[in-house]
Amino acid sequence: MKRLFKNTIKTIVIATLAGTTVTSCKKALEEKPYSFLSPNNFYKNENDAKIAINGVYNTLYSWDLYKQPFWNMTVLDDDHVSGADWFLGTTGAGNYQGYWGVDGPWVGLYSMISRANVVIENVSKIEQDIDAEVKERIIGEAYCLRGWAYFQLVQLYGAVPLRGKSLSEDPNPNVPKSPVKEVYEFIIEDFKKAEQMLLPEGNPKSGEPGRVKRGVAKAFLAKTYLTMASGSLSGAQISVRGGQDNNLYTYTKSVVAGLEGLDSRVYFELARDKAIELLGDNEYSLFTASWKDIWKKENRNKGENMWELQSLAGTDLFTNNLSAYFSAFSTFGRGAVWFTNNHYRDYEVNDLRVLQGVKHNYEMNNASKTKYFYPSWEAATYKTIGGVTYNNNGTTDDRAYVIKYEDVADPTIANSDAFFPLLRYSEVYLIAAEAENELSSTPSVKAYEYLNEIRGRAHASLVSNLTQQEFRSFVLAERAREFVFEGIRRFDLIRWGVYLQVMNKISAGQDNISKSRSEKHLLFPIPNGEMLSNEAIKENNKFW
Amino acid sequence: MRNFKKIWIGICVLSTLIACKKEEGKKEDTTPPQITSVTDLQHRSTALATCDFGDWIIIKGNNLSTTNKIDFNTVLAADSLFYADDTTITVKVPSILPDVLNNPITVFTKYGSVKYGFQIKQPEPVVKNMAPAVGDPGDIVTITGLNFINVTTVKFGNEDAEIISSTPTEIKVKVPQSAYGHISVTTTSGTTQSQGVFGFKYALFTDALATGWSNASYSAPNAVVTAPSPVLRGTSSMKINYAGWGGFKLQKTAPYLDLNGFVSLKFSLYAESAAVGKKIRVFLNNSSTPGYKDITIAESGKWLTYEFPLSDFGSPTSLSFIEIKEYSGAATTVVYIDDLVLM
Amino acid sequence: MRKILQIFLLTVGLLTVGIQLFAQSLSNKMVTGVVSDSEGLPLAGASVSIKGTSVGTMTDGNGKYSVRVSESTAVLVFSFLGMQAHEQVVGGREVVNITLKPVNQKLDDVVVIGYGTVRKADLTGAVQSIGAADLNRENPGNVLSAMQGKLAGVNVTQNDGAPGAGLSIKIRGSNSFLGGTEPLYVIDGVPFNASNDDATPQSLGEDEKQTNNVMSFLDPNDIESIDVLKDASATAIYGSRGANGVVLITTKKGKLGKDKVEVSVNLGTSNVSKKIRVLTPYEYAQFQNLSLMNANKYDGTNYTLRFPNPSVYENVHTNWQDEIFRQGFTQQYNVNISGATDAGSHRLSFNYMNQDGVINNSDYQRLGLNLNLNRNLGKIFKVGTSTSISNTINNGVKTGTDKSDAASAGVIRSAISFPATVTEIEPYNDTGDSYFITNPVIYTNDVLNRVNTYNIFSSNYLEVAVLKDLKFRQNLGFNYGSGNRDQYYPQTVYEGFAAKGWGLKSDNRYSSVVSESILTFNKIVDKHSFNVVGASTYESSNSQWKRAEGKTFPNDFLQNENLESAEQVMPIKGSRSSSALVSFLGRVNYAFDDRYLFTFSYRADGSSKFGEENKWAGFPSAAFSWKLNKESFFQDVKSVDDLALRLSYGQTGNQGIGAYSSLSKLTVYNYPFNGSLQSGLADDFYSGPANPNLKWETTTAYNLGLDLGMFKNRINLHVDLYQKKTNDLLQYVTTPSSTGFERQLRNSGSIENKGLEVAIDGRVLSRKDFEWKSAFNIAFNRNKILDLGGPLEQYATNISTNDQPFIQAIGHPIGAIYGYVEDGFYDNEAEVRNSLLYHNESDDIIRRMIGEIKYKDLDGDPSAISLSDRTFIGNVNPKYSFGFTNNFRYKNFDLTVFINGVQGNDIINMNTRFNANIGSQKNVTKDMLDGAWQEGQDNSAATSPKAIRQFWRTIYFSKRFVEDGSFVRIKNLAIGYNLPKQLIKGVASAKVTVGVTNLYTFTNYSGYDPEMNSYGSNPALFGVDLGGYPNSRTFNLSLRCGF
Ligand SMILES: [Ca+2]
């Protein structure tokens, strides 16, 4: 019996060893990744640094940001936009939480911030195989993109958590909201660092077109100052054309929450000085030969197009639906977003921005090939062109389609390569004009100069003899004319503290799009996921 | 075997078992209602001493959930305008009450009623309409509006008019000598001026087209008709028979009418019931001039007066055409226009 | 004692010698006789053979046989299926009549328990079995549906009604948020390492949630038995994969006797079992007008009526459901040849199945082969294989998507929401604001979605009888599967419209190799009996997938067969992964006097999937069984044949996460600059920050069982009471998205499952011509989250674009539903103004809120309806589930009725969510319109808000979308007729069966079928109907013949 047991045990041991083909368990249990890289063997040289910073830009092209949510939520929600109710029924009607992409801006911008943090930390540590200037520049790009992301966040969400380090450096997931003013200080610091580290446009080491350059950082610095200045200005009046009747209504602006008590004059001055400094750098220029040149494919990343969302035709990841949604020619038949007749009437008849910038005659892109003209009240000019008759039923056919996003590689497909402007040089002029106006009781010669630079380029009449309040109102309207559908108007109305008043004056907009808004609409809701998991944030934005 | 049967039945019962919901009957409190205070909708903890006709209020109290009737000094609140739970009633005070101030509230529930001595005061008068809006001295003008209890004076411009009769919502007055200007109504609760102006500066049509004006309509057959067709004032009005998108158009032969000194265009319109909800667009001169006004016909069978500032039409300096165009694409809409004037 | 035995043996030996001497004097005589059963009925087809020779015969229709015997010492062996074999020495007799006794199944049944077998009576753990007869009674197409309702505590749920669709199986509740509920399948001793997801190659849209059934390669006709290990003492031997239970599948082997051919044919016809009553064209036209009028009334809009004259539709009877549903035919064939001799056994089986779905253009085909060979090489060695090869082709239509409100929501939602007034069947229209969903007929007919899979599963062994009591067995298993998907959305449907055609070819492949070396030692010493198993195993799995996809084709003619002509090339994607598992295990079964039985086992698992710090885990178990009926004090209780108490404890694990989950990953995040693409990399957003501490989930379970057999085992009762606690749950913990990540995979939290299972079966009546057998099982399980590792509550992932209703909260089960509570409707303006939500709003907004849903304020802030106004509004876990089978036999006829059901569970009906916004252009159900709030009517019974065309309405997730999913289903009714033996020459047995599956379902669920589970085996998202494929009622005729 004993012997039997001995034998048995012996046999078990032998059989086990023989039967198992494993020689080393440890080795067998090591994981061998086939399809991905790990951070341990990365961030070693200049090429790695570039690849890392490119990953930060990538967030722009995510389903959280410019694949749709970011432009949907910031472009469709203003007084001038109209469109198909199936598309504008959510964010366009103030129903943010009805929109699938409602969390997008928050998630996408913070994703950008986290990747920028990783770049700032890891690229700083690369000492070999990297050009010192390029290294600086890449870190500068990261600061600029991080600053840009926080600048969007503070305008959309108000007080937000400030995360200046990556999760591996600071693993605390629970960061409380910082007050609005602190967030602005952080943004200013980032843009200042970026301004120092980035290289000017034209410098061979400044990087390929499409990257942020020194001028971009300067312009955003000026824009940040301007946003703080206009937001904190108290008691001022501003007139906005609108309501049902498109009359000029004068409102007393509110102070943007969180900016109370700021000396707005100081910031207007900073904004003006930075804008003027950039204009003096002479690195960029307006397209003056033809206004339409701004929107031509061949002029992408050129001239006044300081920074744009970079698309790539023929790909799925780097294309968007801007062309299909905003252009007259669209895979939907005709576009889903147009601007209102009232806004159209804000332009002079000869203003190139409507004369050339709005599609007056177009054909339905479907079997019907129905021909349309716009606007119905300019039938004399546009109804019959070269013997061909165009239609307009005077109501639902009055659609002002812009040409901004129509010059794409292939307009017949939904995913096209439209570029989206993130910064145009003309805004620098208007920043200078707006800030200059606030610094003297009557508009200065300089103020008119900056403003008329933009008016003149569009063949609009030059302005003069305005009071400070009129000038202020005029610049706000001019920005709407210049930047319609470029993601400017909603931010402008909010920073000037008139968003609610302007929107509610309209109430029910063209094409039955609701413009009624309440206080909650001033800030977007913080995503549920953040509310549930960030223990340091107890309350969502007001009324959400 | 008997055991088996038991198990068997158990199984059957189990397998067909479906949870039954028990409806718990709520015990109703049969105590009569009680009122403790009245507040507005915004500040629900601040008791009001008084409110106005037509205000939304909250009546606070107890045992109110079975409220079926709310009486404001004999005027009942409409069913669709009150909502009660146990401790509150949200209700709209009727816009016309018998007394200028003392209008007690009585709440009736299934189990009794309670009267609450509460002051609801008549606010300033409101002038909604005057018909006709144009008239000769001695004509009778009906002013409609609200809060006309205890009316003391009615003025046309600065001139007193003779009051023929008045109800809380309607005053009939005689047009005084100078028949141009805002109408103001004064009651013991205050004074109000009409938005629009009575009378006109230039008559394009009252009973006939003014000199130099002619009909240039397209696809909108029209005619000058006389009573018994609807006529606002005088003997006749213009009848317009719209086809879809049809344009009723009046043309002035040169020289065009100089608009210097004119501020607005005014006319009265009477629609048949089929036209309700339809849209009409008014242009001056031609349709490519910036500015127009849209009218959506709200009511039929009565004269409605419209007045638009000329700035709505791009402030033209002279007038050659007036076009009143059907804008819903609806065929056979019939409207009448009278007293088409410039002010 | 020993002496007596010796004497006995000696006597027998002497006798034998004597008989041998005597017999040698005789030679070559015919022996005849009759073989009958215990009731005296002759047995036809019983085999009679001479021991030690290949000589043998069969009895004829009257049970008679004749065989030539050369010597009188010859031993005749009589055998018959289901009877105990009987050996008889011929001696001097010429007539040998034999009565065979039925096998005493209850005692001698062998149960497979993983790395060995035990007698059923010797079980210490909770194990349940189904045999071949019970598996095939309803002609199920696949193994899992064959198990449905038959085992207490084993919940099999079909994901939807599509042919070839996946099924989910849940044994004793959910243990995991992430690791799935899928048990470990072991086929002929070899673990099968693949899931439904592995059988489902990637599809174009992430919203397409349909899965294929990974077990579909096995024909239930080829399965001998399924044994399900439920408690931890039984499953602990499978260590880190045992937590969800283990399903042991044994395929059929050839049986002793001459070669047998069996043919079975099953023909069926199916129809959808229910249609949803939507509005008729006339009703729809009126409804649309009402919606527009209400918009003008409440919203100040200016719409003109869409149907100025609705009565023109009075005689139009379009019902889009009718246009896509059809009668489907099913054919199923199995032919097999089997036999066995002392030298070994063989069985070769071919099967073919072709099943039409009840929706046009959907069908399923399977062609398979199963080979089972066993060979004895001398007395010591034994080798064998069990190998299945199959090919399946699944043509699917798009059903079950997680788009709550989108044009790509699938054919079912299209069929129930497409405007009824449309009479033309036209491709998806380009006026984006028209219908916004593809016509269901186009949607069903034009889309290609075919999955073609190949599967090889092979289990092989070499067995060595090292010593008399010691056996060594080497298993070598191999599993290979590959799938291809061909998918194409043409320009005629929404998905392909803007893209101008969207095509895909994707494939996946998985393979695994299993090597197991097992030593088994059996010894009986006096009253002590030992069974000891020791083994080491190694498994390695590889999987990879890729997809190629393009958009914008010249035309739809070549579908996806011409990807290179796509103008828009989507990124080619692919991935490969591998994992390994190394284990050592041992088990001791010890019995004393056949009264006290003990089992101890231990398994050590090393898994590559876990973090660097946690590669190895140990899983112990212990069990004790006490057979009370063997005790002397029980001898007087005559009616009890069997009474055992079982007590067990064990630990198991769950490692159901993907490979590399613990590692930090850099993923490609490119970006183009000025028209040229540049590489970019960053930390992978979806996998989140790395976690080197990641490990398995551990389940510790206790089981208390009772087995009772009474009245000669005429009634058998099994009761099990269990408690399981799972710790270190694997889950994606939500991280604040402000970190740049939304989640991280961590071990945190614990869950408890407690339950009671009762199974009872019995022969109610047993007469010569009439027999009634009945079996009933019922299971109660209560699931409770004990800890989440930090938060008090969290939410499972979204089930649609905007809905995240599954809460995971301490003290509540997985599958608890969280949402808003409704409080009727705003019946008038005063009620709106009374609400603090609206009292400050403009008159316009107040007016439009009349007739809208009123939500209850639960957080004490009535000025806002916010997330904190939600509460628990449902639970998808049933209170209990049961199965009830009755078999009646009258002479040659038999009748089977099988009823199953679940009670007390909720279902989330996302179809109603999709159409909840009453007043859009979508069609709605009749009930919904009838229940719509309408001014001037008595709205006390209203169930929907007013019908209005608008774009501002927000309908929160409330009980409105949660329905009672309880059902009782007459799952199967079948009448069979056994043709009298020898009626047809050469046919040994033949049976014709007529049956109906899903005969009737008693339920209050308003959707197609309460058995919808669109997220498959994902335990966190159980019980959601995303517009899945409807269930069908099938009539079938089947014929089974043996030759
Ligand atoms: Ca007249």
Ligand SMILES: [Ca+2]
């Ligand atoms: Ca609340």
